[in-house]
Amino acid sequence: MIKQIGFFVEIVKGSLITARHFWVNLFLHILNLFHIKTKRKGAATIQYPDVRQPIAYRHRSMHRLMKHENGKPRCVVCMLCVTVCPSECIYVEAAEDPDPEIQKYPSQFIIDLNRCCFCGFCVEACPEDAIRMDTDEIELARYDKEELVFDLDKLLG
């Protein structure tokens, strides 16, 4: 019986904690409503589409292909990214380049974001620094699946 009364006290204490949170946060909200700055905000959440947090430096976001100074893609079609990709979402097709120094350039470079898991292995594997994932583009939802298949032109941006 005494144990049960102890439980009851703890239950009441629990509700006092939530009630304290309520009143403190309500007070802070009211202060903020009248544009009085407080040390702590009433809510720990961020109003996402209006307010955004800065994206971390190492965050892996939408891919992009890098270019040479003359505007040609840096990619030499070594197929390392295609090999390493765990979700097999990259498709590369080679074409012959007249320049003997380069020899090959991609005529097609398709990343299927329907399958991509954003592991970043392609970036790690690339010997030419031709692909990066630093566009900070994170809102990639589309209405059509076809729109999520990105080709060479889109990736070169």
Add this chain to the structure above:
Amino acid sequence: MMWFLILALYLTWLERKESAVMQDRIGANRANIFGFRIIGIFQPFADAIKMFFKEDFTPNFSKKFLHNLAPFLSFYFVLVTIATIPFAGDLKIGEKVIKLQVLDLNIGILFVLAMLSLSVYGVILSGWASNSRWTLLGGLRGAAQLVSYEVALGLSLVGLVMIYPTLKFSAIVESQGVLLFGFLPKWGVVLQPLGFIIFFMAAIAESERVPFDLPEAESEIVGFFTEYSGLKWGLYMFTDFMKVLIIGCLLTTLFFGGYQVPWLAADGFHFPWGGEWLMSNGLVVALQVLIFNLKVFFFCWLQILIRWTYPRFRYDQLMDFGWKFLVPLCLINIAITGIIMSIIK
């Protein structure tokens, strides 16, 4: 009546906001009219409009007539109880005296208890008529829960009825306007603290919300209204909030003096320390309506707080709680009340 419906509508908003503020969030604030948000105050209307345009789906395997009847049954029985609640004293306009209470029944308390119990029929019926496993589980749980709290709910009020020997709400509220020892308002909670606690716990069980939401049980069986959609589901949700409101009204009326303001008589304030502040009848009634609403609001707030703080009782724990804890406590309460009353006499 309309006022209570609007209040119930806004309880949905209050619940979302309060739970959000409790958990350091902001809550629904996107609904707007012409870009005016005003902390999401239009959210209930947005919800209602959404509900109107949803498909009203009746599954093939359900018993059609009962399936359609159940939500209305549930809603109706909860709605009629509101008529018996007095929300202010007599309003005098010239010679006419208007009672601010829709239905002044002699058996007010019994009526409300009976109707609240009947509303559980809606739960059981929907569980049965939907003809699916989860709803049946939910409905039967509702029945089992009814058995375990209803006795305590009724017995906890016996002490109160012994003190104010009447079942009439208006008479109960009037006798709570008297002062005890010259300064303390003679509210039910002062005379019956144990009865208040028992009634409060049983009433939360009655409202079928979280610490006792066995019929619904969002995390396991999703409850008796699994097969409902659109406006009928909305009716169940509305019944839920209506019940919260009614329990707030009952607690206010029975234990916290209803519309009585401490030391306020029909002609103004009479303070126990000698001061007087006379007011006209209209002003007194307005004050009483205001204070009644404030009290009800407070109890709604308290119930939402409880709903968002505690986890759910297990099935057998609720049974134990009802039969082994609340009912004996009720009997003790009745015995103590009887002894004290016979001593005072």
